[in-house]
Amino acid sequence: xxxxxxxxxxxxxxxxxxxxxxxFLVIHLAPGSPVTIQTDLNPKMTAEARERLRKFYGLDKPLxxxxxxxxxxxxxxxxxxxFSSDGRPVLDKIKExxxxxxxxxxxxIFLIFLVAIPLGVFSAVYQNSFFDRSTTVFVFIGFAxxxxxxxxxxxxxxxxxxxxxxxxxxKSINYEYLxxxxxxxxxxxxxxxxxxxxxxxxxxxxxxxxxxNMLEIIRQDYITTARAKGxxxxxxIYKHALRNxxxxxxxILGLSVPGLIGGSVIFETIYAIPGMGQLFYSAVMMxxxxxxxxxxxxxxxxxxxxxxxxxxxxxxxxxxxxxR
Amino acid sequence: MGxxxxxxxxxxxxxxxxxxxxxxxxxxxxxxxxxxxxxGLFIFAxxxxxxxxYDQDAITxxxxxxxxxxxxxMGTDDLGRDVLSRIIWGSRVSLLVGFxxxxxxxxxxxFLGALAGYYGGSIDGIIMRFVDVMLCFPTFFLIxxxxxxxxxxxxxxxxxxxxxxxxxxxxxxRAEFLSLKERDFIQAARALGGKDVQIIFRHxxxxxxxxxxxxxxLGVAGAILIESALSFLGIGIQPPDxxxxxxxxxxxxxxxxxxxxxxxxxxxxxxxxxxxxxxGEGIRDAIDPRLR
Numbered sequence: 001x002x003x004x005x006x007x008x009x010x011x012x013x014x015x016x017x018x019x020x021x022x023x024f025l026v027i028h029l030a031p032g033s034p035v036t037i038q039t040d041l042n043p044k045m046t047a048e049a050r051e052r053l054r055k056f057y058g059l060d061k062p063l064x065x066x067x068x069x070x071x072x073x074x075x076x077x078x079x080x081x082x083f084s085s086d087g088r089p090v091l092d093k094i095k096e097x098x099x100x101x102x103x104x105x106x107x108x109i110f111l112i113f114l115v116a117i118p119l120g121v122f123s124a125v126y127q128n129s130f131f132d133r134s135t136t137v138f139v140f141i142g143f144a145x146x147x148x149x150x151x152x153x154x155x156x157x158x159x160x161x162x163x164x165x166x167x168x169x170x171k172s173i174n175y176e177y178l179x180x181x182x183x184x185x186x187x188x189x190x191x192x193x194x195x196x197x198x199x200x201x202x203x204x205x206x207x208x209x210x211x212x213n214m215l216e217i218i219r220q221d222y223i224t225t226a227r228a229k230g231x232x233x234x235x236x237i238y239k240h241a242l243r244n245x246x247x248x249x250x251x252i253l254g255l256s257v258p259g260l261i262g263g264s265v266i267f268e269t270i271y272a273i274p275g276m277g278q279l280f281y282s283a284v285m286m287x288x289x290x291x292x293x294x295x296x297x298x299x300x301x302x303x304x305x306x307x308x309x310x311x312x313x314x315x316x317x318x319x320x321x322x323x324r
Numbered sequence: 325m326g327x328x329x330x331x332x333x334x335x336x337x338x339x340x341x342x343x344x345x346x347x348x349x350x351x352x353x354x355x356x357x358x359x360x361x362x363x364g365l366f367i368f369a370x371x372x373x374x375x376x377x378y379d380q381d382a383i384t385x386x387x388x389x390x391x392x393x394x395x396x397x398m399g400t401d402d403l404g405r406d407v408l409s410r411i412i413w414g415s416r417v418s419l420l421v422g423f424x425x426x427x428x429x430x431x432x433x434x435f436l437g438a439l440a441g442y443y444g445g446s447i448d449g450i451i452m453r454f455v456d457v458m459l460c461f462p463t464f465f466l467i468x469x470x471x472x473x474x475x476x477x478x479x480x481x482x483x484x485x486x487x488x489x490x491x492x493x494x495x496x497x498r499a500e501f502l503s504l505k506e507r508d509f510i511q512a513a514r515a516l517g518g519k520d521v522q523i524i525f526r527h528x529x530x531x532x533x534x535x536x537x538x539x540x541x542l543g544v545a546g547a548i549l550i551e552s553a554l555s556f557l558g559i560g561i562q563p564p565d566x567x568x569x570x571x572x573x574x575x576x577x578x579x580x581x582x583x584x585x586x587x588x589x590x591x592x593x594x595x596x597x598x599x600x601x602x603x604g605e606g607i608r609d610a611i612d613p614r615l616r
Contacts, residue, residue, distance in 0.1 A: 018457030026470055144597040146549055148556050149590030152575055156583050262464030266553060270576065280465060281557065284472040292469055300460040307460075 004315055008308055015304060020074065023296040024067050027289055074297065082283075082291050090294040093279060098298070100170070101268070101275035104191065105260045108199035109253060116203050117249065120210025124218060125237055135207065142204025147263055151197045151270045158193065165189050168272035197267045202256050209252055214245045247318050254310020258303040355606020361599030369415040376409035380566050389582050399584035401574050407584065410566040411592050417567045418596060421482050421551040422544035428486025430540055433493025434529075440494070441501025442524055448498070455491045463488050467550065472559050481560055485547050493539050500532030534611045541604035545597040552593050568593045 082090055123132040159167035166172060170190050171183075178186060217223065218241055226236045264277030272278075276295060283291035350356065368375060377397075384404035392399045398407035440451040470484050504510060505528065513527050554560030555569025556576075563570055568589040575586030 014453065015457055015460060018453065019460055022457060022461070026466060027473075140598060140601060141594075143601055144545070144594050146552055146590060146593050146597070148553060148572060148576075149586070149593065152572065152579060152586040152590065156579060156586060160580055258460065258462040262462030265464060265468065265557070269557065280468065284468055284559075287473070296461065296465055296469065299462045299465050303460045303462065 005312060008311060012304055012308065016301070017071075019297060019300040019304075020071055021067070023293050023300070024070060026296070027293055028063060028066070070293070082288055090290045093291060094276065094294055094298055097274060097276045097279045100273065101261070101264050101277060102302075104195055104198060104264070104273070104275065105257075107191065107195045108202065108260060111195060111199045112202045112206055113253070116206035117210050117246070119207040121214050121237075121242060121245065123207070123211040124214035127215065132211075135211075139204040139208045142200055145200065147197055147201065148266045148270060150200060151193070151267050154193050154197065155270070165193055167193075170273060194267050194271045194273055198260060198263060201263070202260065205256070206249065206252060210245060210249055213248060214241065217241050217244050247314065250313045250317065251310045254307050254313075257306030258299070261299050261302060352606045352609050354602045355610060358599050358601070358603030358606055361595060362603060365415055365419065365596055365599065368412050369419050372412050372416060376406075376412040378406035378409040380410050380413040381405065381564055382409075389578065391582070392584055398588045399582070401571070401585055402578055402582075407571070407588055410571060411568065411589060414566040414568045414571065414589070414592070415596075417478065417561055417565070418548045418551065418593070421478065421485070422548045422600075424479075424482040425485035425489070425547040425551075426540050426543040428483060429489040429543060430493055430536065432486065433490035434497050434536065436490070437494035437497025438501055438524055438529065441498035442505060442520070442528070444502075451494070452498075455494055458488070458491050461488075464550070464553070467554065468557070468559065471554060476554070476559050476562060478561060481551055481554060482547075485550050489543060489546065493536060493543075496535050496539060497532055500535065501528055504528045504531055535608075538604050538608045538611070541600055541607060545600035545604070548593065548597055548600070 077091060082088055082093060119135055123135045126132055155167050158165045166189055170187065172178075172186050172190075175183060175186060218237075223236060223241055226240055227233075261276070264275055265281050266277070267273070268275045268278040269281050276299070279291065280295045282288075283295065382405055384400070386404065387396070387400050388402055388404040390396055390400040390404075396406050396408065398411065400406055401410070436451050436455075440448040466488055467484050471481060474480055474484075510527060513522075518527070551560055552567065552569030552572070555567040556572045558570070558573060560569055561567035571589035572586060575582070575589065578585055
């Protein structure tokens, strides 16, 4: 087991380099540099001042030297300083947003797990019933709804017309004056719509997958054996079939991490949540290179770790994998 | 025994895979509804100038932010333009982006997948490592970064979406090549002296395209979603050109007073994506038991 983990960790090193190379190339090969943003609108900027600025940011050195310098800093967890007016270290800026995005994503994953798996299992067990067919319709809808549309619709319905939920931010203005219970309720109310929006697509996907998986399992010989032995139907399904159907579900969850992170841009921008997605969006708008590169790398790293966790849990759960 | 009819033997000649596919396809309600929706979309896009009641840029300050009425079936936006007309015109953007982006991703994916699957060894290793790296990135982040730096235009958007969506196709094609490579008919082709290029293009490739078709159809849906997300965030199709995504930006900005600006463009995206998804699933079902 430990060997398996070590092997995977080693395998991640070339991946890490690949990620840094791609991130670096993507940013530096695109036209427009951070200097132009800061200087174009300033009529007093002379050519020398511009050159000095370029030297200051190290943009005048050849690409591979810039890359080498960047990676050197990366490994010591120094992501540089933001190009924006506050010039704070990139790592700090990302760290304060990271927990929020991760928190929302974890909640989404919980929601997905909680709802999608039973949906899929029941659809499979009662195949072609009304429940199954309406779930299929629901899944199709879930795949097709653009998240930003869903976010807007929810906002209109629950935020504006019905006034049940707040439509932006993480907490209300009078948060500090609320009792602890009300504080909790306030936070929950703010998070409800973003989590729902974030989880929606994944929910559809996973319930579909869990359904087809369960269908396959029910047809296996060992299920027939269990029934032939006289076990009650519920024992057959919930004790034997269910366990086996959970295995691949774990990997799917790991694979959906990049989707969740990428999707955070949209709902965080709409619901004004100060998370990683929103930081990325404003950094992109401002051409804040260090923050953009830092977020790309951290996003990819999170994905890698998500995959690793998924693989490890899969190995934990399915002994056949470990023996390799 | 003597009654074995000649007709029965004649009628039993196996049907070509295409015929089988088409028969199964027609029976599949999903696929048919998908095609109907998409056909409708095509008609909208191609005949937009004749169908749309108003011009897409017809600004009428007197009629800004009108709710749906007989005169403007879907209301007007913040510059008095008719929403329905803009939606019809906007279908052109969505369809174009869908097709071109997917064509690019398929071209790259098939090429790399075929190389990796056919030659194996270190070429396979390098290409698959590359695929793994690309899959680690939250795709949307990548696309956002590149497009925002690069002054958005419809062609750049299509290119970037294509450049970030080829990985699934590559894996599929590689898997197909790996399994088809060892089959008898390929050994035969080799024995008859077929060159590599010939074998790849004339023999293996056509047989591996079935799942790629499904992937492509679903990919169009995905590309449309990405383009609308980009336009919604302001880094896609720039106003005043109508794109369903950037119409939703106006929806967000006027969310408290004009629900129709949020509802209709989003609904258009939804129906289109649904159509392509249904078609893709339909193709997948039609292909499955028959050609395998």
